Amino acid sequence: MKYTFNNISKFIAAGLLIGGTLSSCTKNFDDYNKNNLGLTDGDLAADGKDLEIFFKTAQMAIYNFSGGGDPNSFQVQQNLNADVYSGYFMSPNPFGNRSNLNYALTNGWNGETFKVLYLNVIKAVDRLQKNGLDKTYPALGAAAKVIKVEAASRVTDVYGPIPYTKVGTSDEIIPYDKQSDIYAAFFAELDQAVETLKAFDAQSPMTDKIEAIDLVYPNMDNQTRFKNWLKLANSLRLRLAMRIVKIDPQLAKTQGEKALNATNGGLLENNTENFKVTVPTDGTFSNPLWFISKNWADTRINATLSAYMEGLKDPRISKYMSPVEKDPALANVQGKYIGIRIGGDGIDKTRYQKLSALNTEGNTPSFTASTAPMLMTAAEVYFLRAEAALRGWANAGGTAQSLYEKGIETSFGQWGVTSGLSTYLNDNTSKAAAYVDPYNAKNNADSPSALTIKWNDAATNEEKLERIITQKWLAIFPEGQEAWSEFRRTGYPRLFPVVVNNSADLIDTKIQIRRLPFSQNEYNTNAAEVQKAIALLGGPDNGGTRLWWDVAKGNF
Numbered sequence: 001m002k003y004t005f006n007n008i009s010k011f012i013a014a015g016l017l018i019g020g021t022l023s024s025c026t027k028n029f030d031d032y033n034k035n036n037l038g039l040t041d042g043d044l045a046a047d048g049k050d051l052e053i054f055f056k057t058a059q060m061a062i063y064n065f066s067g068g069g070d071p072n073s074f075q076v077q078q079n080l081n082a083d084v085y086s087g088y089f090m091s092p093n094p095f096g097n098r099s100n101l102n103y104a105l106t107n108g109w110n111g112e113t114f115k116v117l118y119l120n121v122i123k124a125v126d127r128l129q130k131n132g133l134d135k136t137y138p139a140l141g142a143a144a145k146v147i148k149v150e151a152a153s154r155v156t157d158v159y160g161p162i163p164y165t166k167v168g169t170s171d172e173i174i175p176y177d178k179q180s181d182i183y184a185a186f187f188a189e190l191d192q193a194v195e196t197l198k199a200f201d202a203q204s205p206m207t208d209k210i211e212a213i214d215l216v217y218p219n220m221d222n223q224t225r226f227k228n229w230l231k232l233a234n235s236l237r238l239r240l241a242m243r244i245v246k247i248d249p250q251l252a253k254t255q256g257e258k259a260l261n262a263t264n265g266g267l268l269e270n271n272t273e274n275f276k277v278t279v280p281t282d283g284t285f286s287n288p289l290w291f292i293s294k295n296w297a298d299t300r301i302n303a304t305l306s307a308y309m310e311g312l313k314d315p316r317i318s319k320y321m322s323p324v325e326k327d328p329a330l331a332n333v334q335g336k337y338i339g340i341r342i343g344g345d346g347i348d349k350t351r352y353q354k355l356s357a358l359n360t361e362g363n364t365p366s367f368t369a370s371t372a373p374m375l376m377t378a379a380e381v382y383f384l385r386a387e388a389a390l391r392g393w394a395n396a397g398g399t400a401q402s403l404y405e406k407g408i409e410t411s412f413g414q415w416g417v418t419s420g421l422s423t424y425l426n427d428n429t430s431k432a433a434a435y436v437d438p439y440n441a442k443n444n445a446d447s448p449s450a451l452t453i454k455w456n457d458a459a460t461n462e463e464k465l466e467r468i469i470t471q472k473w474l475a476i477f478p479e480g481q482e483a484w485s486e487f488r489r490t491g492y493p494r495l496f497p498v499v500v501n502n503s504a505d506l507i508d509t510k511i512q513i514r515r516l517p518f519s520q521n522e523y524n525t526n527a528a529e530v531q532k533a534i535a536l537l538g539g540p541d542n543g544g545t546r547l548w549w550d551v552a553k554g555n556f
Helices: 008-014 030-034 041-045 049-062 072-079 112-130 138-159 179-198 222-243 249-260 288-294 303-311 328-333 378-390 400-414 421-425 461-475 480-490 520-525 527-537
Strands: 374-376
Touching (some): 049 112, 049 138, 072 112, 072 288, 112 138, 138 179, 138 222, 138 480, 179 222, 222 374, 222 480, 303 461, 400 461, 520 527
16 A cells, blocks of 8 residues: 655645545555546536536545445554554454554555545645635535544554644645644534524525535435534534543533534534435445445454443444354354454454454345435534533533433434333443454453443442443444544543553553554655654554544543
């Protein structure tokens, strides 16, 4: 997986333009440097094809759809890092027994998250904005800002410092920003987006190609569409505010209460408003998580997720995953749901691919080629509001208990689970199960947590938060980037650690991985700026260094 473009900071500054399709890291990136497919004012005014191309490209690259049936870019953008570190997935493919899966972080994989942001999101949004999108179609320009913040927040939460506030403003090398400045910029951009979206009405200008352009909220009238974008902007603000609650509690409260204030347009409240990116119907693209599970058998369920869902008797389990395959060697565990331990000992694909996979099979699979990747849900927002209520923030809209239970109920509805909710909410005995590897006892583990489901108002705030975050983690599957970030922020849910740690003591097995190193391509071509970024990071450039908001202390 070789980058053939020049270093990314120079790439950003030079304004090299992207084409109309996305490309995986196995493709030739020189094509991007040769392509001068840019927007002109006429393209925007005339609803030219490039408006559709650039806006769709930005949406699709948040969770990277790779064209031509090759989802390799998404695999290294997220599935072989955050999806694993979140406790959701694990690969049965050992990749030579030294890889991200056991903390021997792989240079060729760990720059993809960085590259995709700039190549496919920021350049697309920057091009649209510089060619007048904010003036021509203000609401669409505001939606583009929300996309940019969503995409960039995921990337800064992988690395820490990244180039952001100066991108698109200079022909010089773009410096990295410290993460506190990046978050301040996010909140400012969301301010702009919210004010614009609040002003949208039926007379506001809008392209007649909006149905082809908007992959997040298709098939609805524009008034409803942009009310949903407004709710999404506020919900994203609440997520980011909560992320910084341990490092800057006052700013977190200020921004969180701004999001919660109903006069600003509201939050995601039902599953019709969920933030998901529709898979284009031209046959070129497919859901990349489905692809690498179904066609490559390169991802399987993580042992932590199967242990929690089996132990808690969670009725969503059959929606998320398939039971182990029929095999004589697995006869004693037929019908059970069993994942794979992260960094497991003796993993080989022939055997371990038979353990629980993403539910892509049967008459009603939850995941197909056309399943829209889900990036934020109403259920997540209810859990964010539950934590806000627990922290005493204004306008949470209920008690911590009522919002916690509403989050679970909304998740059940999202997954089409129509029975068992009351039993689940009132279960005060079930807990996460111990893990038994059917192939290798070295990977066995005791239950990661004694936490039960039923709300306990007499519990400490720390225990209440563990309940909220554990259920949020169960609800936002399979969105591993957000789940990993929340685990790092809170310590919840309690995840099985790696069995084999090949980090050479750079990453503590118990504390677990905190970030990815900066791109090797940046080291090769932009070493001076990388050294400045490491100084902003405040620790060595390895997987054991905490990000700015990742504070090693209790949550209260």
